[in-house]
Amino acid sequence: MPVHDSERAFRELGLPPYSSWDEVRSAYSRLVKKYHPDTSGTGDPIAFGRVLEAYRALSAVSEDSESLSSVFALGEQAVTGETPSERAFACSRLGALARRSAAGYLQRALFDENEQVAIAAAEALGKAGVLSAADSFTEVFRSATARVRAAIVDAACAIGPFECFRPLFIEALREPDPYWRKRALRMFLSIDASQRRMNGRSA
Numbered sequence: 001m002p003v004h005d006s007e008r009a010f011r012e013l014g015l016p017p018y019s020s021w022d023e024v025r026s027a028y029s030r031l032v033k034k035y036h037p038d039t040s041g042t043g044d045p046i047a048f049g050r051v052l053e054a055y056r057a058l059s060a061v062s063e064d065s066e067s068l069s070s071v072f073a074l075g076e077q078a079v080t081g082e083t084p085s086e087r088a089f090a091c092s093r094l095g096a097l098a099r100r101s102a103a104g105y106l107q108r109a110l111f112d113e114n115e116q117v118a119i120a121a122a123e124a125l126g127k128a129g130v131l132s133a134a135d136s137f138t139e140v141f142r143s144a145t146a147r148v149r150a151a152i153v154d155a156a157c158a159i160g161p162f163e164c165f166r167p168l169f170i171e172a173l174r175e176p177d178p179y180w181r182k183r184a185l186r187m188f189l190s191i192d193a194s195q196r197r198m199n200g201r202s203a
Contacts, residue, residue: 110136
């Protein structure tokens, strides 16, 4: 979708350009209730039609039947989009699709200098359950802002206590914020417990 078309669609939903996919869904739901003739006594069919058209334009890639070319288009936007908001939106959309075929793009976006983009990429990798992101998570974590580090720990926790995340959780144990240290410690202990169970089965 051309940039000007997508920006117009965001405006129809009352959102700033390239808001997150969750914000798009939330705005759409709110506006449908407001304008739909069956759910509102003062329904506005014209406004309802514009809202519906804007939502369809932004969700042109169906979550149920997305193609590799669509993942490619969103992935390219996630790493080469003109603005941080555009790149973050593409990451968020890829996360909503939860397709592992997007992992390479999302890992590249994780290294974006913009905090918003890196956070959106981390969240998307967590939603997609991408184990191969473990090394990228650890590398970015070492030099990231506090908000990006928090998003990375959240994403790794969402994926699960796998051995590949051990270096990340060791890094997170050095966090100044006790909340993140506790989360990292729980996951680290879960990895150890899982290893002990596996070793007990093989004995």
